[in-house]
Amino acid sequence: MCLGIPGQVVEITDAAGHLAKVDVSGVQRTISIRLLADQGVAPDDWVLVHVGFAMSLIDQHEADLTMAAIKQMGQAYSDELEAFEATAIV
Amino acid sequence: MKFVDEFRDPAAARALVSSIRDLAKDDEFKFMEVCGGHTHTIYRHGIEHLLPANVELVHGPGCPVCVIPMGRVDDAMWLAEKPDVIFTSFGDMMRVPGSRGSLLEAKARGADVRFVYSPLDSLRIATENPDKHVVFFAVGFETTAPSTAVTLVRAKELGVTNFSVFCNHVTIVPPLKAILDSPDLRLDGFLGPGHVSTVVGNRPYRFVTEVYGKPIVVAGFEPLDILAAVHMLLAQIREGRREVENQYSRVVPEEGNPQALALLGEVFELRPHFEWRGLGFISQSALKLNDAYAEFDAEMRFDMPGIRVADPKACQCGEVLKGVIKPWECKVFGTACTPETPIGTCMVSPEGACAAYYNFGRLHRETAVLIGMPSAPSVGAAASAR
Ligand code: SF4
Numbered sequence: 001m002c003l004g005i006p007g008q009v010v011e012i013t014d015a016a017g018h019l020a021k022v023d024v025s026g027v028q029r030t031i032s033i034r035l036l037a038d039q040g041v042a043p044d045d046w047v048l049v050h051v052g053f054a055m056s057l058i059d060q061h062e063a064d065l066t067m068a069a070i071k072q073m074g075q076a077y078s079d080e081l082e083a084f085e086a087t088a089i090v
Numbered sequence: 091m092k093f094v095d096e097f098r099d100p101a102a103a104r105a106l107v108s109s110i111r112d113l114a115k116d117d118e119f120k121f122m123e124v125c126g127g128h129t130h131t132i133y134r135h136g137i138e139h140l141l142p143a144n145v146e147l148v149h150g151p152g153c154p155v156c157v158i159p160m161g162r163v164d165d166a167m168w169l170a171e172k173p174d175v176i177f178t179s180f181g182d183m184m185r186v187p188g189s190r191g192s193l194l195e196a197k198a199r200g201a202d203v204r205f206v207y208s209p210l211d212s213l214r215i216a217t218e219n220p221d222k223h224v225v226f227f228a229v230g231f232e233t234t235a236p237s238t239a240v241t242l243v244r245a246k247e248l249g250v251t252n253f254s255v256f257c258n259h260v261t262i263v264p265p266l267k268a269i270l271d272s273p274d275l276r277l278d279g280f281l282g283p284g285h286v287s288t289v290v291g292n293r294p295y296r297f298v299t300e301v302y303g304k305p306i307v308v309a310g311f312e313p314l315d316i317l318a319a320v321h322m323l324l325a326q327i328r329e330g331r332r333e334v335e336n337q338y339s340r341v342v343p344e345e346g347n348p349q350a351l352a353l354l355g356e357v358f359e360l361r362p363h364f365e366w367r368g369l370g371f372i373s374q375s376a377l378k379l380n381d382a383y384a385e386f387d388a389e390m391r392f393d394m395p396g397i398r399v400a401d402p403k404a405c406q407c408g409e410v411l412k413g414v415i416k417p418w419e420c421k422v423f424g425t426a427c428t429p430e431t432p433i434g435t436c437m438v439s440p441e442g443a444c445a446a447y448y449n450f451g452r453l454h455r456e457t458a459v460l461i462g463m464p465s466a467p468s469v470g471a472a473a474s475a476r
Contacts, residue, residue, distance in 0.1 A: 004285055032210060034240045035350045048288075048341070051180070052208025053237045056288045056347070062340055069311055072134065076440040083181060089210035 004048035004055060005070060005080055006063035007031070011043055019089075022049060025067070029087050052087055099314070103140070106317040111142045113324035119145045120276065121323055122413050124266065125283035126153030126441025127311050133446040135313040136454035145320065148275070148413030151265045151369065152283050154230040155182045155439035156411060159367045162258055163188030164397040169225050169256060169388060170201045176219060177203045178212040179227040182439045187432060189399045193227075209241035209255075216245075216253035225388050228257045232289040235259040235377060236350035239357040242383050254388040257378055259358070262286050263294050264375035265366060270302045274414050279323040281316065282308035284338050291346025292334045299332040310338040357383050367401060367435055368408020407434035410443050417447040418455075424448060 007022035018034035020041065033041045033054045041047065046063040047054035058066070070077045123129060129149045132138060138147055151157055163186050170177035170193060177193070184193045184205055197203035202222075206212050209226050216224035228238045238255060245253050262283060269275065282295055287308045298306045305326040309319035319337045326333060336342055357379060364376030379387040388394070401407065404427075406420040417423055417436065427433040429445050436442035440449075 031208075032237075032240055035236050035347060035353070038349055048285075050285070051234055051237045052210050053240065055233070055236075055285070055350075056341055056343075058341055065312060069131075079181060083205075083207040087207040087211055089208060089214055 004050045004066065005084065006046055006058060006066045007049045007054075008063070009033075009041060009043050009045045009047060009054075012041070020054070022047065022054070024049065024084055025081060027081065027085050029084060030089055031087075032089070049084075052089060102314060103317060106314065106321055107140050107142075110145060110317065110321050110324060113321070113328055114142055114145050117144065119278045119324065119327075120148055121145070121279045121281060121320060122148045122150045122269070122275075122277050123281040123309075123316070124150040124152040124262070125281070125286070126156070126439065126443070126446075127284065128281055128309065128316060129153070129443050130441055130446045131311050131313060131316055133449075133451035133454070136451075136457075137313060137316055138451075139454055140317070141320065145324075147281075147320075148277070149410065149416075149443040150269065150280075150413055151366070151411045152231065152262065152286070153411075153436070153439055153441040153443070154234070154260065155186060156407060156435040156442045157260060157265070157366045157369070158183070158186065158229060158258055158435060159365045160188055160399045160401060161365065161397040163192070164190060164399060165394055166193060166227050166256060167191075167196050167201075168395055168397070169392060170196050170203050171199075172392070174222055175202065176215060176222050176224045177201065177227065178206045178215060178224060179203065180207075180229065181205045183227055183229055185432065185438050186435055187438075189397075209238050210244070213241050213245055213248075213250065213253055216250050217248070220252060223252045223254070226253070226255045228255050228259055231260055231262050231283070231286050232350075232354070233285045235358065236289060236347070236353050239350075239353040242357050242379070242386055243353065245386060246383070251385075254386050254391050255379065256388040257358075259377040260364065260366070261360075261375055261377065262290070263297070264372045265369060266295075266298065268369055268372050268375075269412055270298070270304070272412060274412060277304065277413075278327065279304050280306040281319050281323075282306045282334070284308060284310050284342065287336075287338070287342045287346065289347050289350045292336055292342070292344055293346075295334045299334055303332050305332050305335070307335045307337050308342055310341065365398070366411075368411045402433055405434040407436045407444075410434075410436050417444040417451070420444070424452075 007024040010021040212226040307319040358377040359380040363373045409415040436444035
């Protein structure tokens with residue numbers, strides 16, 4: 001749950017509701033970007049996703065780094081990705 | 091992936107280790123890594139064996155699953171077993187043992203317990219099941235608390251009335267104070283938590299330097315991040331500085347996330363006190379829903395028993411969480427208590443020290459003993475240190 005997974009913003013799906021579609025390892029799901037509402041999140045940006053929320057804007061460098069680190073976690077990574085695949089907030 | 095390689099560069103690691111050795115000289119240092127994510131990296135990469143024997147890393151209380159006391163799990167089970175309740179939880183919490191088993195076992199007995207990725211998933215389940223009441227089991231430090239806050243704001247906006255939160259959010263500073271005040275342990279500094287700090291920033295840690303005169307360095311999760319942070323701690327001490335430094339500035343902004351902090355303030359207030367596994371009651375260490383959100387507070391909505399149970403006798407999670415003992419020094423480690431049949435919480439979450447050590451650390455330690463590396467305590471030494 002404390003794992004942040006890097007995702008790339010595909011599109012802002014609901015600006016008023018602060019929702020965006022992000023891509024994590026090829027899986028696309030809707031998350032909330034409300035916690036970064038004042039940071040002008042836009043398509044192609046990388047964000048660190050915690051429990052369905054973008055928690056911080058990161059650059060691609062950090063995204064690669066984080067992804068490599070959590071892939072090494074094996075089971076924890078596949079559990080997190082499986083959980084992300086199951087999310088359906090809207 | 092060249093960026094990744096840069097953070098795994100063996101030459102850079104060797105250079106850091108050798109200057110850590112130079113700085114440490116022959117003095118003994120004990121640094122606590124607060125965050126379970128760091129514990130995981132340390133065991134995953136055998137970092138304890140890279141460090142000189144006189145620089146020791148001890149694990150702290152920063153694994154949110156690990157610090158939930160048994161009574162709160164029993165309360166969760168009580169809620170989950172109510173007819174007409176759909177109980178939702180993060181996967182990690184489902185296997186945590188209460189005194190009558192885990193949520194997973196409650197589910198097997200027929201309770202409607204569902205695992206969710208996000209509190210927003212729980213909210214959606216509520217809108218889809220208007221004839222049921224949906225409870226979200228909220229756990230976590232400041233990393234996850236803002237997510238619960240946004241979900242509650244959203245629930246209010248949507249006018250959802252069949253949704254509530256069983257709030258167990260905790261805050262990072264009070265347990266640090268408790269550990270600094272405890273006579274059990276003499277620490278020389280802290281590796282500060284990375285992701286919590288993206289929300290709270292660096293300011294809340296100033297008391298560590300100002301009141302307790304210890305350095306603290308907020309650190310990232312790569313092996314080199316950990317080594318760099320240890321190096322920064324030693325450099326501070328040798329230069330006579332005691333500061334809050336940020337090794338992880340590529341992710342952690344100095345002032346944190348003001349938006350998230352504002353949302354926390356809008357929805358939560360501090361509890362007068364909260365029980366932590368192994369650490370006992372710590373005042374103002376946890377969050378509850380404030381009056382404006384009382385209608386969404388499962389503890390107000392249901393006549394909850396508020397169960398209090400002592401930790402199982404064999405369980406030494408408290409000592410592990412305070413860094414007083416290492417996982418392998420617990421009497422039931424790896425025998426009665428394993429990730430498959432956990433007795434304590436530290437064996438459940440991948441961020442728990444016992445699970446991390448069980449999964450990775452044992453092998454590093456065995457290798458280190460085999461090649462006679464100085465930082466590897468022999469089994470006999472570990473036992474006599476008890
Ligand atoms: S081995 Fe099990 S009981 Fe002992 S401290 Fe670790 S999790 Fe707790």
